[in-house]
Structure formats: structure tokens, C-alpha cells
Amino acid sequence: MDTSQLLKTVSFIEMGARERAFALLDPGSGHELIGPFERMKSPWLEPQGIAAQADDGVVVAKGSIGGQPAVVLAIEGSFQGGSLGEVGGAKIAGSLELAAEDNRRGVPTRAVLLLETGGVRLQEANLGLAAIAEIHAAIADLRRHQPVVAVVAGTVGCFGGMSVAAALCSYLVVTREARVGLNGPQVIEQEAGIEEYDSRDRPFIWSLSGGEQRFRTGLADRYVEDDAAGIAATVRELFAQGVPAQHRDQRIGEFLDLLARVDTARQPDGAYARAAFGKGN
């Protein structure tokens, strides 16, 4: 490893949501919308004995990327596991909807989602689920005009309904620390049994749902180092590529064919998943 390079690299994973959001925007271009001092807190947590955060764990940063208008929506994974409730979900969905509205008025606003989330916030139940459904619809709307880029850097990863949001985006960027999956490891262990899926076996978990594996099996588009400048450059490159001819969910036929060939009688491991879905390496 090149030590001098490593020492110069600024970790993206170690940043909080606000720092991450501004790290992706052109320097000096960004300002925060519905920031913490507006105190748009969750009204549902305190009655349940949980301290609320002033920004409800979602940062909305508006500015430019590569000189073009952009909004970055960053989830703070340290607050309630990055879970999405009514307020944080509305901040993301509303921003995406306004970005699509911008495009219809001739302003080419693009969006980046920084996803560190376990999915819906259980304490806010249906309101969180509804917000996530609105986010899905808003991504599907915006991506007709501009690419929507998702970054899962880690360490929380991206699970539940928000893994569907990640899959709906035009491009998904992951690091080695990232994990992406519909269900988290403990949920799968509870349902499948510890013999089949041991949530404490970290190499095994990452070999199936880790960032590298998701990239090798074609479910992520870029596999990047934990480097803030490098991730910002990757986001700019992906925007420059424009809207893909087909989004991943529009290739559902391909994925169903692959799934149909999976041998469910055997214990899956990383190598088998790559052979079945991936690029074979």
C-alpha cells in the first residue's frame, strides 16, 4: 500500500451526513435547506422516549456538481440507524419532486442520494413506509430527466425499502464497507436459521451482500475506494454519462432468467453468487 497516498486520502466513510453532502457539491456552491436550526424534528420520537435530532437525520444540500444544479440528500446513519420517518422521508421525497419540477421548467437539477439506512423507522411505522414509497415514485419521475446517483459508502449500509430506492437509481456507487440488501443479516438469520445464515459471520455476510460482491454480481455500477475526492469524481463522471438507456429495474427479464437458474438446494456462498449472477470473477 502506498502510505503517502493513504495519508493524503480523506475518508468519506468517517464523515457525517452533512460533511458528505458538501464534499460532493462544487466547493462553495452549497447551502443547506430545512437545516437543523429550522428544527423540523420528528414529532413521534419524544412521546416514545427517544431523543429527536434537529434535522431528523436527513441533510438536504443544494448547489452544483460539475457546474450543473444539483441537490444532495444525505442520511445520517448514526441517528436511529439512518431510519426514515415522516419528516426525513418527506425531506428526501420533496427534494426529488422539486428537482423533477425544476427539469420540467428547464432547470436541469440532478440528485445524489447518500444512503446509510436500515430502511423505515419502526417507531413511525406507516408514515415512514408511505414516505419511502413517495421517494421511490420521485426517483422514477426524476430519472426520466436526469440521472439519479446513489452512493452507499458504509458503515451502516442500505436495507429495507431504501434498498429498493438504491436499486431504482440510475447508478449505484459502493465501497468495500458498504452492504446492500432488502433484509439485514439478523432478520435473515431469524427467518432462515443460523445454520444457513449466521449474522455474526462478518466475512460471510460481506461475501454475499457487501459492496464488492454487489458490484461483481452486476447490482452496483461502481466499486470505489473510501476517498472523498474520488467519490465526488465518480459522481461527476456518472452524471456526465447521462440517463442510462435502460434502468436496472427495466431489465427485470434478465434478472428473472438468472434467478430461475439458481440452485436453491445448495448453500449459497459468494463464489456461487458471482458465478450465477455475475461477471464470473
Add this chain to the structure above:
Amino acid sequence: MEKLQFSFPAGPPAQGRVLAGVVGSGDLEVLVEPGQPGQTRVAVNTSVDGCAWLWQAVLERTFTDPGAAALAVEINDFGATPGVVGMRIHQALSELNLAGKA
């Protein structure tokens, strides 16, 4: 869940506002804004009940200077230890000082 209020003598209001920390496990968020002249007010929202005396002790050590800028401080706490509380408050205050707004 407990909501506590504290106040300390202070000078003229601060000029700016800063945020430090996150409402993560064992951590807290500190929001600092300009206060009313002559008084720093601290509002604490904490998930840990029964520790008002501890908050009083930690905050008394921090807001000792009656000539310091008057602040309106909000703390959202998720079970931080007194050491972490002290560090986060000092982080916020030094960022305010760095910005020349205290």
C-alpha cells in the same frame, strides 16, 4: 425522556450559530444560537431520566464566565456520558470562537 432547563449569567448575545455532534448512541447534538442579553439558556432533551443534577454539574463547569457571549443552547442527548457532553459543548463553543462570533 426528560426536558430540562438551565440558565447562567452571561454578557451580550453571540453573533453566530453552530451545530456539533449527532444524536447517536452515547452521543449528543448541541445547537448553539445567540441568546438574550445577560443570560445563557440551556435546554436539554435527554432520553435518560433522573440525571438533572449531573447536567447541572457539567454545565456549571462550562458556563463559568458571566462576561461570555449569551447563548441559546439546545442539547439533544442519547445517553452521552458527562465526558462526551463536555467535549461536544466545547467543540461547539470553539467552532463559534473560530468563526469569530462568540
